[in-house]
Amino acid sequence: MVDIGRREFLRIGAGAGLAAAVAGPAALAAGRRPAEGKPVRVGCIGVGGRGQHLLGHVMAVPGVEVVAICDIDRGNREGAAETVAKAFGTKPEVLGEGPYEYRKLLAREDIHAVVIATPCYWHGTMYVDALNAGMHFYGEKPLAIAAGELKAVLEAYQAHKDVAVQIGFQWGAHPGRRELFKLVQDGAIGELLEGQAQRPNGWDGHGGWYADRAKSGDWMLEQAVHEFNLIWSVVGAHPVRAYTAGRTGVIPGRNTTNYYTTILEYPGKLILRYSHGWIAVPDFPTGGLYINFTGTKGAINVMDAYIQLREKPAAGAARIQAQGGGDTREHMANFFDCVKAGTPEKTYCGVANGAGASIIGLMIRQSLEEKRPVTFEETLRDGRRPPVPAA
Numbered sequence: 001m002v003d004i005g006r007r008e009f010l011r012i013g014a015g016a017g018l019a020a021a022v023a024g025p026a027a028l029a030a031g032r033r034p035a036e037g038k039p040v041r042v043g044c045i046g047v048g049g050r051g052q053h054l055l056g057h058v059m060a061v062p063g064v065e066v067v068a069i070c071d072i073d074r075g076n077r078e079g080a081a082e083t084v085a086k087a088f089g090t091k092p093e094v095l096g097e098g099p100y101e102y103r104k105l106l107a108r109e110d111i112h113a114v115v116i117a118t119p120c121y122w123h124g125t126m127y128v129d130a131l132n133a134g135m136h137f138y139g140e141k142p143l144a145i146a147a148g149e150l151k152a153v154l155e156a157y158q159a160h161k162d163v164a165v166q167i168g169f170q171w172g173a174h175p176g177r178r179e180l181f182k183l184v185q186d187g188a189i190g191e192l193l194e195g196q197a198q199r200p201n202g203w204d205g206h207g208g209w210y211a212d213r214a215k216s217g218d219w220m221l222e223q224a225v226h227e228f229n230l231i232w233s234v235v236g237a238h239p240v241r242a243y244t245a246g247r248t249g250v251i252p253g254r255n256t257t258n259y260y261t262t263i264l265e266y267p268g269k270l271i272l273r274y275s276h277g278w279i280a281v282p283d284f285p286t287g288g289l290y291i292n293f294t295g296t297k298g299a300i301n302v303m304d305a306y307i308q309l310r311e312k313p314a315a316g317a318a319r320i321q322a323q324g325g326g327d328t329r330e331h332m333a334n335f336f337d338c339v340k341a342g343t344p345e346k347t348y349c350g351v352a353n354g355a356g357a358s359i360i361g362l363m364i365r366q367s368l369e370e371k372r373p374v375t376f377e378e379t380l381r382d383g384r385r386p387p388v389p390a391a
């Protein structure tokens with residue numbers, strides 16, 4: 001087994017792929033490509049709230065067939081199987097008597113891809129298993145909620161880069177936004193100087209695993225990774241250091257962080273401020289969710305998808321407004337296009353995005369827990385594992 005260190009992590013984070021020397025020969029995923037004109041055969045693992053929503057999107061993709069459902073909750077798995085039976089006329093295989101029964105589904109050679117929407121503390125374990133089975137997967141965010149499991153996913157990915165992975169960052173499916181990321185990385189707004197981002201939610205009413213930070217990873221992993229994926233996509237580098245302050249215990253019945261503000265320092269001149277909380281008052285303006293960066297030559301508004309230049313160019317306008325939308329439907333369609341075409345490198349938000357977003361959340365969380373600035377390297381050394389039951 002190869003231990004993922006800073007160098008390998010940075011390489012994958014830069015999107016350049018991992019060293020060929022450590023890439024394994026296991027081309028398992030090659031056998032997971034449907035024959036020309038045949039349907040993509042899909043299994044769904046985890047069909048609670050999000051999983052049922054995704055199932056609807058899966059069933060809407062032309063040329064896709066749902067052949068297996070796995071969930072440890074009997075009501076959820078039977079309900080989802082019924083939905084599939086109604087739509088396609090055939091009941092899928094139903095699994096989920098034990099927490100590791102999903103491995104039987106991953107072992108089925110006649111299944112080409114799975115959609116995984118289980119609680120966050122399962123992600124790293126299931127994604128490692130899917131990679132080792134050569135199974136293409138659309139997996140909900142975050143990629144992982146602990147540095148130890150994040151490294152385990154990266155290690156498995158080193159040997160199975162032929163697996164198409166789409167992490168559930170559906171905002172990354174916006175085609176115009178992706179064009180703007182490229183423009184920024186090509187220097188359109190000059191050197192990045194300052195970033196400002198926030199997500200102010202209303203009073204937190206979540207229960208179950210969402211309210212348990214050991215299982216959700218806390219809000220900087222469960223939710224804010226959507227923003228961190230976009231931030232990583234703009235910057236193309238990982239933070240050097242995170243300084244965070246936050247409060248827990250203001251909202252009763254949960255041990256998750258109720259609000260926090262972090263400062264991320266990046267290589268070069270970039271400093272980013274991000275605030276996230278669950279205390280916004282209805283009808284009191286907060287400015288909403290935004291992610292903005294200012295550079296030496298201009299600025300980018302990521303959520304509204306435009307760049308504003310300091311100086312109007314000789315030809316064209318000072319504002320470059322990206323067109324188009326893109327959400328879960330497009331994100332799912334892109335995943336299945338990649339499975340059908342055998343182009344795993346073309347998913348919109350693969351393992352590099354998942355790792356780039358998770359490491360930001362992990363640095364913020366560690367800094368908050370330890371009440372001090374932490375570096376990227378310190379966070380990568382944290383070896384904790386999420387609370388999955390023994391196999």
Ligand SMILES: NC(=O)c1ccc[n+]([C@@H]2O[C@H](COP(=O)([O-])OP(=O)(O)OC[C@H]3O[C@@H](n4cnc5c(N)ncnc54)[C@H](O)[C@@H]3O)[C@@H](O)[C@H]2O)c1
Pocket residue numbers: 045046047048049050051070071072073076096098099100102117118119120122140141142168169170222
């Ligand atoms: N991309 C998005 O915008 C978005 C939105 C909501 C939720 N999510 C993510 O989706 C995931 C699921 O969230 P949810 O709200 O659907 O949670 P949920 O609790 O409603 O559903 C999770 C399901 O997984 C099942 N499950 C748990 N352990 C399992 C196991 N070992 N094997 C098989 N099934 C298992 C549960 O029984 C449940 O049915 C989370 O990671 C969440 O962060 C993403």
